[in-house]
Amino acid sequence: MLEWLDLHSGSLAGVSTLVLVLITGYYAWTTRALVRETRATLKGANRATLQERLDRISALCIQDPTLFLRLNDDDATGEEQDSRFHIANMFLGVLEEAYMQHSLEHSMSDEDWAAWVATTDAFLPKVYIVRYWQRVAPTFEPGFQRFINERQRALVS
Numbered sequence: 001m002l003e004w005l006d007l008h009s010g011s012l013a014g015v016s017t018l019v020l021v022l023i024t025g026y027y028a029w030t031t032r033a034l035v036r037e038t039r040a041t042l043k044g045a046n047r048a049t050l051q052e053r054l055d056r057i058s059a060l061c062i063q064d065p066t067l068f069l070r071l072n073d074d075d076a077t078g079e080e081q082d083s084r085f086h087i088a089n090m091f092l093g094v095l096e097e098a099y100m101q102h103s104l105e106h107s108m109s110d111e112d113w114a115a116w117v118a119t120t121d122a123f124l125p126k127v128y129i130v131r132y133w134q135r136v137a138p139t140f141e142p143g144f145q146r147f148i149n150e151r152q153r154a155l156v157s
Contacts, residue, residue, distance in 0.1 A: 076127050078129075092133070095116065095148075099116075133148060
């Protein structure tokens with residue numbers, strides 16, 4: 001028996017290596033599938049969280065039907081600390097998160113981002129938002145600042 005093992009040890013080592021390679025390949029394939037599923041789940045959760053936050057802003061606008069209109073008050077300075085301040089702050093925070101997911105993390109599709117840009121275009125040209133942004137822009141991520149500045153220039157011009 002020992003002679004047989006001595007005679008075939010190279011073959012056994014080769015077969016053992018092949019088996020280990022096959023097992024490792026299987027685990028790599030399985031892990032890759034789990035990563036894809038986890039990524040899809042996280043993207044869905046991120047999308048739902050952003051939508052929930054945007055829905056909360058919409059609910060506040062519904063509760064106070066004049067709120068959205070008051071964002072376009074020509075006398076607004078952007079420094080008023082009323083409901084416009086809170087809605088502007090909430091919206092820009094949600095939008096920055098969407099921007100980060102799309103531009104930096106690449107966890108948001110271009111189609112979803114296009115919908116966020118369309119929503120943004122309804123808010124950004126409002127007088128209060130323009131003036132508020134001038135004051136708070138430095139508190140946001142630089143890439144997001146550039147995005148808002150470019151959108152506002154395109155919309156307000």
